[in-house]
Amino acid sequence: MTSRRRDRSGVEFPAEVGDDPPQSCPVCGYILKATGRCPECGASPETITSLDRGARRRIGATVTAFWILVALYLPQCWIFLMPGSWSLYRWSWIEIWPVMPGFIPGLVGGRMLFDVGWRDPLAIAMMAAATVGLAVGAFFIARRGPRRRVIVCWGLFLAGAVHGFILYGLYAA
Numbered sequence: 001m002t003s004r005r006r007d008r009s010g011v012e013f014p015a016e017v018g019d020d021p022p023q024s025c026p027v028c029g030y031i032l033k034a035t036g037r038c039p040e041c042g043a044s045p046e047t048i049t050s051l052d053r054g055a056r057r058r059i060g061a062t063v064t065a066f067w068i069l070v071a072l073y074l075p076q077c078w079i080f081l082m083p084g085s086w087s088l089y090r091w092s093w094i095e096i097w098p099v100m101p102g103f104i105p106g107l108v109g110g111r112m113l114f115d116v117g118w119r120d121p122l123a124i125a126m127m128a129a130a131t132v133g134l135a136v137g138a139f140f141i142a143r144r145g146p147r148r149r150v151i152v153c154w155g156l157f158l159a160g161a162v163h164g165f166i167l168y169g170l171y172a173a
């Protein structure tokens, strides 16, 4: 038995860290290229190695969930940033903000399946389902590693930006 182990990036960790050495900082998710203090958040090597597998997993899941929510909802913040008055029309869009990441799937699904417009409760329910589906699907892909998390969150963010741009077109029409 060797006394040290290597992770996929070739970084050596003491054997007592176990079969699952941290490839990323357990505190902030930064991809660690060497042992020692995390260059991103400054977590000490003691902190990094003291967290057991379960604790790292819980923190990783929280960080992943946080970034997915940011990537999903940040591009839909246009409705709050638009110039112009806070009209009832605008508030009618803000009302559906929680399901806005799934707006277009819900709109298309509501039209095709139920032949209803986007303000129909059936369409709103489909937007909610699409939003939850996106968030959960992205979570399970992103939690498999820090690189996947970066790719998934950027993908969500860029798709969301295009989506938000189309919605703004509908809003302003």
Ligand SMILES: [Zn+2]
Binding pocket: 025, 026, 027, 028, 029, 030, 038, 039, 040, 041, 042, 043
């Ligand atoms: Zn860190």
